[in-house]
């Protein structure tokens with residue numbers, strides 16, 4: 001039997017199980033019950049955990065379970081700065097409960113001032129909520145979460161990539177930074193459809209395309225923190241379409257929202273018939289117009305979107321072959337279309353093996369997913385580090 005265990009390890013396990021007995025803990029950690037009781041007493045004294053008698057006893061005392069004392073942890077202020085200019089601001093607790101939330105939509109010019117905008121939001125929100133104990137920022141692009149850097153951010157112009165350092169100094173609070181699709185994977189794992197799934201993939205199609213994979217319950221980051229850049233798999237080697245990364249024929253350049261809108265717009269401009277032509281006389285097309293075109297069975301829209309689904313199916317097939325996940329959760333407005341989901345399943349069936357049993361389904365969380373992203377990052381990391389944990393407790 002082991003001699004000792006770190007308090008954080010015990011806390012992490014209690015959080016993961018929701019409620020757990022001392023006996024179960026001693027079995028998991030292979031420690032004597034006296035040893036576990038000592039650590040638990042410490043945690044009870046610090047008010048980090050609470051105990052409750054639950055359920056029927058089979059004679060004798062009812063079993064006592066331990067759970068995290070949510071009341072004793074400060075609030076999380078989370079900001080999810082999406083690549084399409086919507087910002088989701090959430091105040092939440094470490095049990096994933098949302099206290100308050102709001103959404104802002106930015107003008108295109110404002111996206112250039114990401115850091116100033118986040119700064120402005122944080123200072124206003126902190127004035128209203130004096131109980132914030134941690135900040136969480138979620139953004140698209142390559143995020144080195146350990147160093148707190150935004151390594152590549154094609155969607156925003158950032159003066160300093162050292163986001164964590166900048167905000168930690170300014171607000172004297174622990175700050176976490178994470179990539180948007182990896183944060184989505186954490187949400188699906190904590191409160192979504194992947195709570196009981198060890199291996200799954202999140203595949204996100206918005207202005208760009210990205211993925212995140214959860215392997216044995218851990219979201220995989222990779223050596224350069226770039227795991228999941230599925231949008232930059234070259235899927236069409238004959239393509240002349242240039243991607244935001246500089247390469248040609250990337251999945252993102254063929255099937256992202258921006259890519260399909262561009263394709264349909266240029267086809268209409270060279271004279272192809274589409275019911276979207278009238279809209280294009282007034283303004284630029286958006287993804288809702290494309291979905292409208294699908295519903296109206298517009299030939300051009302269906303043709304372009306079927307091709308886009310064919311490319312996405314090739315991308316998913318690569319992920320399935322490498323990772324063999326139990327399921328792939330799809331995020332993005334295009335997956336709300338039954339026609340597009342059916343097309344995608346049809347295209348994927350054509351190129352996968354029958355024995356590769358991997359379900360694909362759109363997220364069930366809808367827009368709530370975006371509000372939860374920043375909270376999920378803190379919930380995942382809360383007991384990783386002593387400094388972080390201690391700063392986050394009400395005392």
Ligand SMILES: [Zn+2]
Pocket residue numbers: 231232233243244245246247250252253
């Ligand atoms: Zn690319």
